[in-house]
Amino acid sequence: MRVSRASEERRQEILDAAMQVFYLKGYEKATIRDIALDIGVAQGLIYRYFKSKEALFAAALDNYAERLAGEMGQEIRNDETALRDKILNTPSFYHIEDDDSYYYKMLNGPDSKGIYQQLSLKVAERLVPIVRDAIAGDLDKGRLTCVEDPETVAAFCVYGQLGVLFREDLSGNQKVDRIRKFVSNQIY
Incomplete structure (x- = not known):
């Protein structure tokens, strides 16, 4: 028992x-x-x-998105680091996902493109407020001066990456390198 x-x-x-x-x-x-x-x-x-099975799967997807966003958000929340450095050092999906977990296997399999996109949107939704707060913190400290609307910039920085992340002609590291280079060049 x-x-x-x-x-x-x-x-x-x-x-x-x-x-x-x-x-x-x-x-x-x-x-x-x-x-x-x-x-x-x-x-x-x-x-x-x-x-239902559908509700169970949706909860599992939410659970995994929360974990990924939490791990990615740790570096972003670091108040001692300038935003530009955070962008360059924050781990991406590719750096924190455990290839051996069933979550990873299920959501990154050959037939799971749509599921992976759902996961990406859920992670992005959780990251926007974290990035917004980091931008606002850098504005308050005078480390950032070019931003008038932290919410919009955060949404653009986070959701704007998805177009690159969904590309199938680039490796994971190529995607990360392109995103980091672009975003870090926009924030000064």
């Missing part, structure tokens, strides 16, 4: 198992029953946390 776990810990366990099952069986073929069997719980327990 399984020992009862804290709610957040159980929720995370379900999300992690779901991504593994989605990757191994394919999203369309995977069922809530498969996920329940994988972690040794009743299907009803999963339905307590998620009303």
